[in-house]
Amino acid sequence: MRLRINRIALVQELRVEHVLGQLVEYGVVSEDDVKKINAGSTPADKARVLVDLLPNKGQHIDWYRAFREALQNPDAGQDVKKRYKILVDFLDNTVIHRPTSQHGNFSDLQSPRHDTLKLPRYNPLPSITADGQAQNVLNIEEERKKEEEKVLREIEETEEQHYTMWDGKFEKTNDAVTLVKGYFQQWIPTPDNFRSLLSVIINYYHTSKEVPEEHFRKLEKSTDSDDKEQLEQEKLVLERIKKLELVTVLARRKLLPVGFELCMCDIVQTIFQEPEHYHLYFKYLKSLEANDVNLLQDIVSSFYSVLKSNNKVARNSESVKQFTILAFYLIDFMTEYGYYTDAEKVMSVLMSFLSESHHLDIWMTKYRGYVKLMHLRNRNYDFYGASQAYQAAVEMTWQIKLMSFGMDIIDEGELHSELSHMMLELGSINPAFSWSQRALKEMKASDKALIVNTLCNAVMTYCAKWQVKRAEKLAIYAVQFAKQNFGVRNPLYLKALLHLCHFSTEFIQDESSLQLANYALSTAMKIYCCDTIELALSHRAVSKALMVLQKVDTEKYFYRSCDALRIAEKILTKNHPMLYLFLHTSASALQWKAFHANKETQDATLRLAETEGRKALELVLQHYGEVSLRTAQMYALLGQVYSKMDR
Incomplete structure (x- = not known):
C-alpha cells in the first residue's frame, strides 16, 4: 500500500542504480530481476519495473525494510540522499490503519463500522499544466510544507516571548507545536511551562564537566576538518536530543494520543539507527540524569509496554521482526552507554519472547541474541553467565547447521x-x-x-x-x-x-609510548566530552606510560591515576570487578609517590597504597578466585608496598 500510494513520486525520483546493489546484497533482487529492470528504456521505466516487482517477493523476504534502508543509504552523493530522504518520509508518513497495529495497539475506543470502511481523505490531484508537463510530486509536497510553515509562524506570533541564553536576548520560540511521528503523526501543542533542561545546563552551567560550552567553542575555532565535521554532528545531535526530551515530557504529562509508545517514536528510531553517533548523545543523557531525568529509562519502560501489548496480539513474522530490530538497537545503545546490566535484562526479555516461537526464520535471530548476551556478560565480568550464553549459542549453531543451507548463513x-x-x-x-x-x-x-x-x-x-x-x-x-x-x-x-x-x-616503553597515550587521552576528551569508562582508561594509559618511563618529577602520573579512579568509581558499582584495574594503577602511583616523598609523608602515602591494593585484592578474590593471574598481580604489588614499609 505504501508503494502504491507513493508510486508516482518513486517512479519520478528514483534511479535504480542507486539502490540495486544493496537490494542484491540483501537477497531481495535476483540477477534475473536485475536484467528485467535494466531492460527499461528510461530511468522512469526502470524504476517502475522495480516498484512493481518488489511486492511480488512475498512475505518470506523482508523486501520493504531492505528497500527502505537502500533509500536511506543510496550509492550516491549528498544531494541525492537528501531527495531520497523525502521519499522515505513519504513512505513512513503514509497512514495505513491495520487491525493488528494501528487500531489494535493504539486505541482503546472501538470505531464505528462504517468509519472503518471509508477510504482515507486525500487532496485532489493537481491539474495538468498548460505546457503538458506533469508536475513534480516533491514540489507539491514542498508547497504544502510552505503552507504549514506559514500557519506555524502565525501560531508562534501569538505565543509569549521566552528568554533564552544562547545569544543573551529575548527571542521567539519555535516550539509552539511539535510534530510527533510513530505509527501515526500528529501536531501536539507544546506545554506553556516547558523549558528544556538542556538549554539551561548548556547556557547557565557552561563550566560544568557534563556539557561544557567550551567544547563547542573549541570546535568552532579549530581549522581541523575533523573538528568541523564533529561540530556539525554535535549540532544535529543536540537538536535531536532536545526533540526527544520534549516528546518524553509530552508522554509523561499524558498529552500524546492514547497508546503512544515512546520507543516507536520517529526521533527514537532516528537516534537508534545511527550507531556512529551514539557517543555524542552521552553527555546530554548524563546531564539530564544529574537533573533526575532519565530518558533512556523512559525508552526502556516503553519497550516493555510494547512487548506486553505484543503478547496480546497475533505474532506474525513481520511484527516479530520489527520488535526484534527495535530490541537490538536499544541493547546496542545501552551497551555503548555502559548500562550492561540493564541491557542484559532487555536481552533476556527478548530471548524469552523469541523462545515462544519455533519458526525457522528466527533461528539466526536467536543465535545473534545469545552471542550478544555473551558479549554483555563478558563486559559485565559475569563469566559464569557468559559461559551459559555460549552453550546456548552453540546449541543454536547445531540446529542451524543441520539445515542444508546452515553452513552458508552462520x-x-x-x-x-x-x-x-x-x-x-x-x-x-x-x-x-x-x-x-x-x-x-x-x-x-x-x-x-x-x-x-x-x-x-x-x-x-x-x-x-x-x-x-x-x-x-x-x-x-x-x-x-x-x-x-x-x-x-x-x-x-x-x-x-x-x-x-x-x-x-x-x-x-619509550617516549613514543607516552606520546601515544597522551594522544589517546586528547582523542577521548574530544569524542565524549564527559566522564566515561573509555576516558578513565585513557587517563590510566597516560599514568602507566609515565610510570614506565619513570617521569615522576611533576607527579602527573599520580594525578592521571586519581582522575581514572574517580571516573571509574563514579560510573561503576561499588564492587564491580573492573575497578581493580584502576585501583591497581592508583596503588602503583601512590607507591611511586611515596618513594620520592619526604620522610614525613612517606608512611602515610604507603598506607594509602596498601589500602587501594587491599581493595583491589578483595575484588579479584571475589570474582576471579584465589588462583588466578589477577590475584597473583595484586599479591605482587602488595609485596612491593610492604617491602618499602619494612613489613
Whole structure:
C-alpha cells in the first residue's frame, strides 16, 4: 500500500542504480530481476519495473525494510540522499490503519463500522499544466510544507516571548507545536511551562564537566576538518536530543494520543539507527540524569509496554521482526552507554519472547541474541553467565547447521572472539590464543565494527602469549583500519588506540609510548566530552606510560591515576570487578609517590597504597578466585608496598 500510494513520486525520483546493489546484497533482487529492470528504456521505466516487482517477493523476504534502508543509504552523493530522504518520509508518513497495529495497539475506543470502511481523505490531484508537463510530486509536497510553515509562524506570533541564553536576548520560540511521528503523526501543542533542561545546563552551567560550552567553542575555532565535521554532528545531535526530551515530557504529562509508545517514536528510531553517533548523545543523557531525568529509562519502560501489548496480539513474522530490530538497537545503545546490566535484562526479555516461537526464520535471530548476551556478560565480568550464553549459542549453531543451507548463513567469528575474551580474563591463555586465531580467520569482511573488536581482542591474546611482533602488527593495523573506516572521532578508533597503548607500554616503553597515550587521552576528551569508562582508561594509559618511563618529577602520573579512579568509581558499582584495574594503577602511583616523598609523608602515602591494593585484592578474590593471574598481580604489588614499609 505504501508503494502504491507513493508510486508516482518513486517512479519520478528514483534511479535504480542507486539502490540495486544493496537490494542484491540483501537477497531481495535476483540477477534475473536485475536484467528485467535494466531492460527499461528510461530511468522512469526502470524504476517502475522495480516498484512493481518488489511486492511480488512475498512475505518470506523482508523486501520493504531492505528497500527502505537502500533509500536511506543510496550509492550516491549528498544531494541525492537528501531527495531520497523525502521519499522515505513519504513512505513512513503514509497512514495505513491495520487491525493488528494501528487500531489494535493504539486505541482503546472501538470505531464505528462504517468509519472503518471509508477510504482515507486525500487532496485532489493537481491539474495538468498548460505546457503538458506533469508536475513534480516533491514540489507539491514542498508547497504544502510552505503552507504549514506559514500557519506555524502565525501560531508562534501569538505565543509569549521566552528568554533564552544562547545569544543573551529575548527571542521567539519555535516550539509552539511539535510534530510527533510513530505509527501515526500528529501536531501536539507544546506545554506553556516547558523549558528544556538542556538549554539551561548548556547556557547557565557552561563550566560544568557534563556539557561544557567550551567544547563547542573549541570546535568552532579549530581549522581541523575533523573538528568541523564533529561540530556539525554535535549540532544535529543536540537538536535531536532536545526533540526527544520534549516528546518524553509530552508522554509523561499524558498529552500524546492514547497508546503512544515512546520507543516507536520517529526521533527514537532516528537516534537508534545511527550507531556512529551514539557517543555524542552521552553527555546530554548524563546531564539530564544529574537533573533526575532519565530518558533512556523512559525508552526502556516503553519497550516493555510494547512487548506486553505484543503478547496480546497475533505474532506474525513481520511484527516479530520489527520488535526484534527495535530490541537490538536499544541493547546496542545501552551497551555503548555502559548500562550492561540493564541491557542484559532487555536481552533476556527478548530471548524469552523469541523462545515462544519455533519458526525457522528466527533461528539466526536467536543465535545473534545469545552471542550478544555473551558479549554483555563478558563486559559485565559475569563469566559464569557468559559461559551459559555460549552453550546456548552453540546449541543454536547445531540446529542451524543441520539445515542444508546452515553452513552458508552462520558466522561464528564473533562467538569465537567472545569465547577468547572470556578465556583470557579467566587466565586460560593458550585456549584464548587459539580461539582468537580462529576468530581472525572467520570474521566477516563486511562487518567493519566486528573486525575492529576482533583485532583488539587478538592484540590482548597475542600480548599475553608474548607473540610481540605479531601483536604489534595487529595493534597498528587495528588503528589504521578503524581510522580508515570510522574516522578519528569514533569510539572504535579510540578502542584501537588504547590497545596499541597497552602493547606499547608493555613492550616498547619509550617516549613514543607516552606520546601515544597522551594522544589517546586528547582523542577521548574530544569524542565524549564527559566522564566515561573509555576516558578513565585513557587517563590510566597516560599514568602507566609515565610510570614506565619513570617521569615522576611533576607527579602527573599520580594525578592521571586519581582522575581514572574517580571516573571509574563514579560510573561503576561499588564492587564491580573492573575497578581493580584502576585501583591497581592508583596503588602503583601512590607507591611511586611515596618513594620520592619526604620522610614525613612517606608512611602515610604507603598506607594509602596498601589500602587501594587491599581493595583491589578483595575484588579479584571475589570474582576471579584465589588462583588466578589477577590475584597473583595484586599479591605482587602488595609485596612491593610492604617491602618499602619494612613489613
